[in-house]
Amino acid sequence: MVVELVCVGTELLLGNIVNTNAAFLAEQCAALGLSCYYQSVVGDNEERLTATLKTAMERSDVVILCGGLGPTPDDLTKEAAAKVCGLPLVEDAHTRAMIEAYFEKSQWKVIPDNNWKQAEVPQGAIVIDNHNGTAPGLIIEVNGKSVILLPGPPNELIPMFKNGIAPYLNRLQPEIIYSRMVKLAGIGESQVAAEIDDMIQKQTNPTIATYAKTGEVHLRVTAKAKDEEEAKKLIKPVVKELKERFGNYIYSVKEDETLEEAVVRLLKKYNLSLTTAESCTGGLLAGRLVNVPGVSEVFKQGFITYSDKAKRKLLDVSKSTLKKYGAVSEETVKEMAKGGVFATDSDVCVAISGIAGPDGGNEEKPVGTVYIGCYINDKVTVEQYLFKGNRAKIRDYSVVCALDLLRRSILENYGEK
Amino acid sequence: MVVELVCVGTELLLGNIVNTNAAFLAEQCAALGLSCYYQSVVGDNEERLTATLKTAMERSDVVILCGGLGPTPDDLTKEAAAKVCGLPLVEDAHTRAMIEAYFEKSQWKVIPDNNWKQAEVPQGAIVIDNHNGTAPGLIIEVNGKSVILLPGPPNELIPMFKNGIAPYLNRLQPEIIYSRMVKLAGIGESQVAAEIDDMIQKQTNPTIATYAKTGEVHLRVTAKAKDEEEAKKLIKPVVKELKERFGNYIYSVKEDETLEEAVVRLLKKYNLSLTTAESCTGGLLAGRLVNVPGVSEVFKQGFITYSDKAKRKLLDVSKSTLKKYGAVSEETVKEMAKGGVFATDSDVCVAISGIAGPDGGNEEKPVGTVYIGCYINDKVTVEQYLFKGNRAKIRDYSVVCALDLLRRSILENYGEK
Numbered sequence: 001m002v003v004e005l006v007c008v009g010t011e012l013l014l015g016n017i018v019n020t021n022a023a024f025l026a027e028q029c030a031a032l033g034l035s036c037y038y039q040s041v042v043g044d045n046e047e048r049l050t051a052t053l054k055t056a057m058e059r060s061d062v063v064i065l066c067g068g069l070g071p072t073p074d075d076l077t078k079e080a081a082a083k084v085c086g087l088p089l090v091e092d093a094h095t096r097a098m099i100e101a102y103f104e105k106s107q108w109k110v111i112p113d114n115n116w117k118q119a120e121v122p123q124g125a126i127v128i129d130n131h132n133g134t135a136p137g138l139i140i141e142v143n144g145k146s147v148i149l150l151p152g153p154p155n156e157l158i159p160m161f162k163n164g165i166a167p168y169l170n171r172l173q174p175e176i177i178y179s180r181m182v183k184l185a186g187i188g189e190s191q192v193a194a195e196i197d198d199m200i201q202k203q204t205n206p207t208i209a210t211y212a213k214t215g216e217v218h219l220r221v222t223a224k225a226k227d228e229e230e231a232k233k234l235i236k237p238v239v240k241e242l243k244e245r246f247g248n249y250i251y252s253v254k255e256d257e258t259l260e261e262a263v264v265r266l267l268k269k270y271n272l273s274l275t276t277a278e279s280c281t282g283g284l285l286a287g288r289l290v291n292v293p294g295v296s297e298v299f300k301q302g303f304i305t306y307s308d309k310a311k312r313k314l315l316d317v318s319k320s321t322l323k324k325y326g327a328v329s330e331e332t333v334k335e336m337a338k339g340g341v342f343a344t345d346s347d348v349c350v351a352i353s354g355i356a357g358p359d360g361g362n363e364e365k366p367v368g369t370v371y372i373g374c375y376i377n378d379k380v381t382v383e384q385y386l387f388k389g390n391r392a393k394i395r396d397y398s399v400v401c402a403l404d405l406l407r408r409s410i411l412e413n414y415g416e417k
Numbered sequence: 418m419v420v421e422l423v424c425v426g427t428e429l430l431l432g433n434i435v436n437t438n439a440a441f442l443a444e445q446c447a448a449l450g451l452s453c454y455y456q457s458v459v460g461d462n463e464e465r466l467t468a469t470l471k472t473a474m475e476r477s478d479v480v481i482l483c484g485g486l487g488p489t490p491d492d493l494t495k496e497a498a499a500k501v502c503g504l505p506l507v508e509d510a511h512t513r514a515m516i517e518a519y520f521e522k523s524q525w526k527v528i529p530d531n532n533w534k535q536a537e538v539p540q541g542a543i544v545i546d547n548h549n550g551t552a553p554g555l556i557i558e559v560n561g562k563s564v565i566l567l568p569g570p571p572n573e574l575i576p577m578f579k580n581g582i583a584p585y586l587n588r589l590q591p592e593i594i595y596s597r598m599v600k601l602a603g604i605g606e607s608q609v610a611a612e613i614d615d616m617i618q619k620q621t622n623p624t625i626a627t628y629a630k631t632g633e634v635h636l637r638v639t640a641k642a643k644d645e646e647e648a649k650k651l652i653k654p655v656v657k658e659l660k661e662r663f664g665n666y667i668y669s670v671k672e673d674e675t676l677e678e679a680v681v682r683l684l685k686k687y688n689l690s691l692t693t694a695e696s697c698t699g700g701l702l703a704g705r706l707v708n709v710p711g712v713s714e715v716f717k718q719g720f721i722t723y724s725d726k727a728k729r730k731l732l733d734v735s736k737s738t739l740k741k742y743g744a745v746s747e748e749t750v751k752e753m754a755k756g757g758v759f760a761t762d763s764d765v766c767v768a769i770s771g772i773a774g775p776d777g778g779n780e781e782k783p784v785g786t787v788y789i790g791c792y793i794n795d796k797v798t799v800e801q802y803l804f805k806g807n808r809a810k811i812r813d814y815s816v817v818c819a820l821d822l823l824r825r826s827i828l829e830n831y832g833e834k
Contacts, residue, residue: 011628013453015444016637019436022458027432036430037465041439041456048454072610072627073617105785106805112607132806153629155810211433276700276721282707283693283700286721290699293775293808301727303720304693304703310718310761344727358710391710 033177067152069135128164178231215400276302315339484569545581595648632817693719732756
C-alpha cells in the first residue's frame with residue numbers, strides 16, 4: 001500500500017518553519033509498512049492544493065494532508081479535500097460540542113465566530129477527536145482511496161496520528177506490521193551502525209532501521225506477519241541479540257519511554273532523591289525531568305546558578321575553586337554536585353557547567369566545552385564534553401548527556417551486576 | 418519569478434532525517450523575492466525523479482534540486498536532470514582538478530574510482546565550486562528555465578547557495594519581496610484574525626499572513642516592489658495600523674526577536690535583575706531565558722521548588738499559607754515571587770505554580786490551573802490561567818504566559834505612558 005504526504009502551509013513554502021510533521025509522518029508510515037514515494041508541500045491556495053491532492057490520489061492509495069484546518073479564512077484544506085472528493089460540508093454535532101467543551105476549559109471563554117467552521121466535516125467522513133485543539137482529524141474514504149486530514153500543530157497531530165490514524169491504517173492492510181523500539185544513549189550513530197552491520201545486511205523480516213536523535217540512537221525492529229503473535233516471535237530473538245551487543249547503552253525497549261522517563265523509573269526503583277544544579281543549561285535539565293508525571297516523588301527541587309555568586313551562595317562552591325579553575329571546570333562542577341546534595345539532603349545531584357556560546361570561549365576551553373558531574377553514593381564522577389553546534393544544540397546535548405550520566409551512575413552503583 | 422524545490426533522498430521519504438534543506442532554501446528564496454508554490458520530496462528513483470522534475474519545469478521558472486549528487490550508483494539526480502534537459506554528460510576538467518585537490522587535503526589520500534563520476538557535468542552547465550565536498554553545484558539553463566542542482570549535506574549546500582546561487586538568482590529578476598514581522602503574545606489567533614479581517618480582505622500588496630505559535634501569534638506583512646525602499650513604503654502604514662490595533666499585545670516587530678529576547682531586552686533597558694521560582698514548569702522558564710546570549714547581565718539564579726518543603730525552605734513560603742490555600746494558589750504564588758526577590762536581592766521575580774497533570778486536579782482546581790505571579794516595584798501581580806492540553810502543552814503555555822506577564826509588568830511599571 002502506497003501513502004503520500006501533502007503538507008499544507010505558506011509558512012513551509014516561505015521557510016518560516018521546518019517540516020517536522022513530514023519526518024514524523026514518514027517515520028510512522030514506514031513503521032506501519034507503508035511505502036511512500038512522494039511528499040509535497042503546497043501553500044494555502046485552493047487551486048494548487050486541489051491539483052496536488054488530485055495528483056496524489058491518482059498515484060497513491062492513502063493521502064495524508066496536514067495543516068490548513070485552522071479557523072482563519074486562509075485555512076482551506078478541508079474545503080479543497082471535500083471538493084476533490086465530491087462531498088458537501090455538513091456540521092458535525094459531536095465536533096461542535098467538542099469545540100464548545102474546549103473553549104469552556106480554556107482561558108478564552110468566548111468562542112470566536114470563525115471557530116464554528118471547524119465543526120463542519122465532509123459528509124460521511126470519519127471524525128478523529130482532537131484533545132489538544134479545535135480542528136478534528138478527518139478520514140474520507142472515496143473510490144477505494146483514503147484521504148486523511150490532520151491539523152498542523154505537532155502537539156495535535158502526533159497524538160491524533162498515534163491514537164486514531166495508525167490503527168486505521170493497520171486495518172487497511174492484509175499483513176500486520178509490528179515493531180519494537182530499542183533506544184540507546186551514550187553511543188554515536190556510526191558506531192551503532194558498524195556494530196550491527198551484519199544484522200542489517202542479513203535481516204529482511206524483521207528489518208532494523210536506525211534513527212539518530214540528539215545524543216540518542218533509536219533502532220526500530222519491524223516485522224511483517226499474519227498476526228501480532230507471529231510478528232512478536234520474529235522480533236524477539238533480534239531484540240535479544242541487540243541487548244547482548246549494546247548492554248547498558250540501551251536505556252529503554254519501550255516505544256514511548258523517553259530518556260528522562262527511564263531515568264525517573266530508575267530513581268524510583270532504587271528510591272533515590274535527586275537535585276539538579278545547572279549553569280549553562282539554565283533549568284533545561286530540570287525542565288526535562290519535570291516532563292515526567294509523578295517525578296515529584298524523587299525530584300523536589302533544583303538550582304539554576306548562572307553566576308559565580310549564585311554557585312557560591314546556593315551550592316557552597318568555594319571562592320578559591322572558582323578563582324583557580326574557573327566556573328567551567330571539573331573542580332567547580334564537582335563542588336556544585338556535592339553542594340546540591342548537601343543543600344537539599346538529596347541522594348543524588350547532577351551538575352552542569354559549560355560554555356554554550358556564542359561568546360565566552362577561549363583556546364583552552366572553546367565554545368562547546370561542558371563539564372557534567374554526578375554525585376551519588378558519596379562520590380562524584382565528572383565527564384568532560386566538547387559539543388559542536390550553536391548555543392541551543394550545545395545546551396540540548398548537555399541535557400541528554402547529563403541524563404545519561406545519571407542513568408549510568410545509578411546502574412553502576414545500584415544496578416544488578 | 419517562480420521557484421520550486423525538489424529534495425531527493427530515500428532517507429527523507431523514510432523520515433530518517435528532517436528536511437532542514439527545504440526550510441533553508443525556502444527562506445532564502447523568499448528573501449530573494451522568488452515565489453515558491455511547491456516543494457517536493459522524491460526518492461533516488463530515476464522514473465519518479467524524472468517525472469517530478471518535468472512537472473516542476475512545466476509550472477516553475479527555476480527548479481532547485483538538492484541531494485543525490487554523491488558518487489554511489491543510487492545517486493541519480495544529475496543523470497536524471499541531464500536526460501530531462503536533453504544534454505549529454507561530459508567531463509569537466511576544472512571539477513576534476515577540484516576533486517583531486519579536495520582529496521589531496523583530506524585524510525583519504527586515495528580517490529575512489531566512483532568519485533570521478535562527480536566530475537561529469539551536463540554539457541554547457543554553469544559549475545559552482547564545492548569547497549566542502551566533491552559534488553559541484555550545477556546550473557542548467559534550458560528553454561528560459563533554470564535547473565539548479567545542489568549537494569544534500571547542509572554544510573556543502575548552505576555556503577554554495579549563499580555564495581554561488583543567490584547572486585545568480587538575484588540577477589534573474591525585476592521585482593523584490595520585502596517583509597516585516599509583527600509578533601504578539603497574550604492574545605489568541607482567532608481573536609487576532611477577527612480584529613484584522615478587514616485588513617486581510619483588503620490588502621493585496623502588502624499581504625498579511627497570520628501564524629499561530631504556542632501562546633503567540635505572528636503576523637507577516639509582505640510587499641512586492643521594484644526595490645526595498647518602495648517595499649518599505651508600502652509596508653510602513655500597515656505595520657503602523659497593526660500597532661494601533663494591538664498596542665501592548667505586540668512584543669516585537671523584529672524578524673528574529675523571540676519573546677524571551679524581548680523580555681531580556683526590556684530587563685536590560687530598565688536595568689532590572691530577575692529571578693525565577695518555578696514549580697510545575699520545573700526550570701523551563703529559566704531554560705528559555707537562558708536561550709538568550711548575554712542574559713547573565715540580568716539573570717543570575719533561579720529556583721525549582723517542586724515540593725512544599727522546597728517552597729518553604731528556598732522561598733520562605735509560610736507553612737500556614739501552604740496549608741490553608743495549597744501550593745497551587747494565588748497566595749502561595751504571591752509568597753513565592755516575593756520570596757524569590759528577597760532570597761536573591763533581585764528586582765523582579767516571576768513565580769509559577771500549577772497543576773500540569775495528568776494527575777493532581779480536582780473540581781475546584783482542574784488540571785491546567787496555573788497561577789503566575791510577578792513581583793516588581795514592591796507589588797505582586799498574580800494571574801490565574803486554565804490551560805487546555807497535555808502536560809507538555811500546559812507547561813509550555815505557562816512559560817509563554819509568564820514571560821508575557823513579566824513583559825507587561827515591566828512596561829506598566831517602567832514603560833512610557
